[in-house]
Amino acid sequence: MTALAGLFGSVTGEIVPFILILSLLVFVHEMGHYLVGRWSGxxxxxxxxxxxxxxxxxxxxxxxxxxxxxxxxxxxxxxxxxxxxxxxxxxxxxxxxxxxxxxxxxxxATLGRRAATVAAGPIANFLLAIVIFATLFSIYGRPVADPVVASVAPASAAERAGVKPGDLLLAIDGNPVQTFEDVRRYVSVRPEIPMTISLRRDGATVDVAITPERKEITDGFGNKTEVGQIGILTDDKAGKFRMVQYSVPEAVVQGTRECWNIVTSTFSYLGSVITGHMKADQLGGPIRVAQASGQMASIGVSALLQLAAVLSVSIGLLNLMPIPVLDGGHLFFYAVEAVRGRPLGPRTQEIAFRIGFAIVLTLMVFTTWNDITARFG
Structure with missing residues (x-):
């Protein structure tokens, strides 16, 4: 009875937050379609x-x-x-x-009205994410650490590349970094991919070639993930850990940047999967999202809202993929219509929708299988 009660509590603790988050994201997405459609007549x-x-x-x-x-x-x-x-x-x-x-x-409706109505759904998801991030950044603030190296792990990629404690990281592959989180975010989705890090040492700028190693990490909930790591750490003294609180306009800017970072990280991960540098088993479906929802809910409302923002960006991005039955597929059809001067024939669209449905169904089965093997395998 105790084990059954524990299982019920675990399932309830995941399903309720999951349904609340998903309902919010779906409502906002569909409301985008609804409002622009109504405004378009x-x-x-x-x-x-x-x-x-x-x-x-x-x-x-x-x-x-x-x-x-x-x-x-x-x-x-x-x-x-x-x-x-x-x-x-x-x-x-x-x-x-x-x-x-x-x-x-x-x-x-005219082509422009149809395109605007379809695009409004994903755009609404991006706007929701920006609002959530901006709200969190303005109310709770944002933890920040300077990209300064406090220590280098022995026999790590950083040590082999000659990185030293006290180095200030300036850019990776020409992309400026402002915080230690910028470094972690860029490196984590690029295991075994050579990169160049620009750093400042003793007043001089030094470029070092480095290749992140593939590492399996386990978070506080026992979830295992493969990421790229170079073997550097910061601490309170070197990184000057602090909580930065933003004004509303600044928080909106930071929220927009956070959404963009999620988009670029997603494409970088997918690129690493295609090139074989990362496994596709990190693509999750509803079971993993439900699990993450329960875990974030156990931390607090702010963590749950942050997950909602990340998922909102993901839903917006997924729906923009040029796959028939998704919003991106419709927009692709409209682009073809704009070029041809007339829409594709009904038979062609029907075949495309069937292919698109098969693709989406295959993706759902694949991600659900990933969820099951990750949780019970």
């Missing part, structure tokens, strides 16, 4: 948080059905004239509409 039939059978809902005076559905793993906005949640046009239905009604369908 496009009618909205359904706004759903979740998929499957409706649990609760109501219809507003504009004819939009707002509902919460059974499966809380996403959501959608269905516009007038759409056949399904993927915004495929119901051509037969549209043909039977009057010109005025056809103008309120998604398919009947």
């Amino acid at each position: 496009i009618g909205v039939s359904v706004f759903s948080i979740g998929f499957g059978p409706e649990l609760i809902g109501r219809t507003d005076r504009h004819g939009t059905r707002w509902k919460i559905s059974l499966i809380p793993l996403g959501g959608y906005v269905k516009f007038y004239g759409d056949e399904d949640a993927a915004s495929r046009p119901d051509l037969q239905k549209i043909e039977g509409l009057s010109p005025e009604e056809r103008g309120r369908t998604f398919a009947g």
